Amino acid sequence: MDDTAGEIRPEDDGKPRRVRADAQRNLDALLRAAMAVFATSGVDAPVREIAEKAGVGIGTVYRHFPQRSDLIIAVFRQEVDACADAAPALAAAHDPGKALSRWMRRYLDFIAAKRGLAAALHSGDPAYEILPSYFQKRLVPALQSLLDTAAAAGVVRGGFAATDLLRAVAVLAAPSQEMGPEHGRRMVDLLLDGLRYGAGPSPGA
Amino acid sequence: MDDTAGEIRPEDDGKPRRVRADAQRNLDALLRAAMAVFATSGVDAPVREIAEKAGVGIGTVYRHFPQRSDLIIAVFRQEVDACADAAPALAAAHDPGKALSRWMRRYLDFIAAKRGLAAALHSGDPAYEILPSYFQKRLVPALQSLLDTAAAAGVVRGGFAATDLLRAVAVLAAPSQEMGPEHGRRMVDLLLDGLRYGAGPSPGA
DNA sequence: CACATATACGGAACACTGTTCCGTTTTTCA
């Protein structure tokens, strides 16, 4: 609600000193390093590896993220934000149908990269309990606006809930068997074709 | 294929010495202790805790199960076997409809107790790759025979794949939100009611 | 029954985690 993207600062009030430049720089480096390491080695990667890749000491990691889960959560939120923010950008750059399909691909890639994170989410650790709601809060409006715009333009059917679509893709992207990434893409394309079926300029009948 | 239940011995060939009694006793105690601890604390419980509960040293655990995952796999296989073996037992003790519904409840309880294990399965550790196929190999025939018997008796519709039902229950039992165990039971009952709908002695029309 | 030996046991020791702590360094601002 208060920090959606960009630099992260706790407060901007009448405090005399502002956040030190090196602190902000290290925080950014940490988030970037963590994102890369999590994508490569999963969320169980050692903290020391992330610290080394970011070029900082271990103490610095724990200064910014008191618990290991705080770092995971920060990366997750940042990636959710990036995915959500992609929606208006795509809507401005493409026609409604293309914007919708491109965003779905974007979302699919996001989910597919979150293998290990899904396991962490359901691990029972209460630290992660806030993530699903954040996921919904940011992504549902993003997709809903794309859906509404596309429906208004007559390229897809209206009246379809963004939540259902998000959940469907998330489940489809799960690698239960050794089905490659092709599978997820085909299923998402199929879902979109389903939305296009029966679309028309006038929503009624 | 070779050891379905009961005592576990690697070979029974012409070897002069048979398995030492204390070894077998400790192995049984370990499996029992591991099952209890996994159910209580999840599959991430410390090995030392299991060793202590079984009344053996840590070295003994690793003598029987060289890797931590071997112990998890052994417990899992044992519980899958128990669930699969319950099918013919229930079929012999109850009428087809009752046997089917009781087994589904039994299976639901099995799945519901495996929270942490599901996370381990999808952790990418190749040691667990054999488990899903074992799961299918043992459980699909068990449920299929119950389904066929019930269909032949006319209490449920025929032509329903056991695999789909197993997967559906496994997904429904997953605690994505904070829905209690009641939710899983209601959904399973609903699935069974669905199977009963339109059932009759003659499958055609 | 006594004994020799393969077998199994137990737990100290090792390697590697996440996390805490505090002396040192750097940045900020008067």
Place this chain on the structure above:
DNA sequence: TGAAAAACGGAACAGTGTTCCGTATATGTG
């Protein structure tokens, strides 16, 4: 310029899984 606040770095701690080997014991034989 200088002092204080802020942040840094990494040694040290606590708790994992795993290995190793001296010790204890069950087994089969004379």
